[in-house]
């Protein structure tokens with residue numbers, strides 16, 4: 358993997374000055390800071406260290422679900438709802454698939470134009486960037502920057518329920534799973550993991566047939582899942598495009614927030630995701646340290662005659678034990 362060192366190429370950046378401007382809420386500097394952390398370096402690390410004491414005030418929300426379910430539409434509607442109540446909103450869309458198709462993450466630009474023009478809303482797509490440093494880690498670091506800059510609400514939009522998405526959404530306070538009527542094996546797929554992590558379920562496109570059926574299916578599965586759990590995930594019908602049901606989803610998010618704020622649940626949740634991040638960073642650094650030129654060369658030597666000598670596991674032991 359190529360190691361990017363923008364510091365060595367770009368003119369020296371005044372990191373304490375950039376950090377101060379981020380903390381002052383200067384959005385140009387916030388955008389610059391996010392670009393910086395998309396390529397991990399000593400400078401990006403210094404910036405993240407400087408802002409850390411100011412991180413942790415924002416409410417973090419995840420919106421996930423299959424492509425086309427209406428996640429972007431709902432995200433922008435929620436942003437609009439929060440803006441009406443006052444808070445500044447940061448949106449981070451993590452969608453590797455759109456890098457391939459080149460598709461617009463926020464498709465209905467005309468309809469949503471007004472919210473995108475709002476200076477109180479900062480939207481960042483991480484479809485193609487930050488892959489070198491780990492997309493999930495980048496997304497959470499970008500959220501830290503928005504958090505430190507004073508944005509009170511941060512919404513992550515991610516597709517699907519793969520490992521990347523789980524990495525992103527394990528660092529949110531409240532996770533919204535968006536699905537649609539007649540999603541075929543959606544309930545089936547959700548049983549495979551999504552049901553356990555979702556805090557709020559939204560059956561979007563309730564203007565289409567069978568939405569109520571989908572809602573009933575989900576509720577039945579959820580009831581079996583955790584009949585005595587202290588938080589019972591609600592299932593809400595919505596029509597994000599026309600704004601129907603958005604207020605109800607908003608109310609569920611706030612109810613979940615109150616639930617988390619009671620009994621110190623939120624501290625525990627955040628401790629867990631910070632611990633997860635520490636592990637991820639340690640893993641990355643250990644891997645970086647391990648794969649020296651010497652070891653890469655030895656690996657090549659050991660594999661000169663790949664199928665007649667040591668097995669892959671033996672080669673690994675050989676490298677690890679020296």
Ligand SMILES: Nc1nc2c(ncn2[C@@H]2O[C@H](COP(=O)(O)OP(=O)(O)O)[C@@H](O)[C@H]2O)c(=O)[nH]1
Pocket residue numbers: 422423424425426427428429430431462463464465561562563564565595596597598599
């Ligand atoms: N019929 C219907 N279409 C919707 C609704 N909400 C969003 N859409 C449309 O569904 C398409 C995909 O929405 P989008 O938010 O981009 O989905 P995403 O891929 O999950 O982010 C867009 O054309 C939206 O206008 C809805 O409630 N009903």
Ligand SMILES: [Mg+2]
Pocket residue numbers: 428429430462463514
């Ligand atoms: Mg989208």
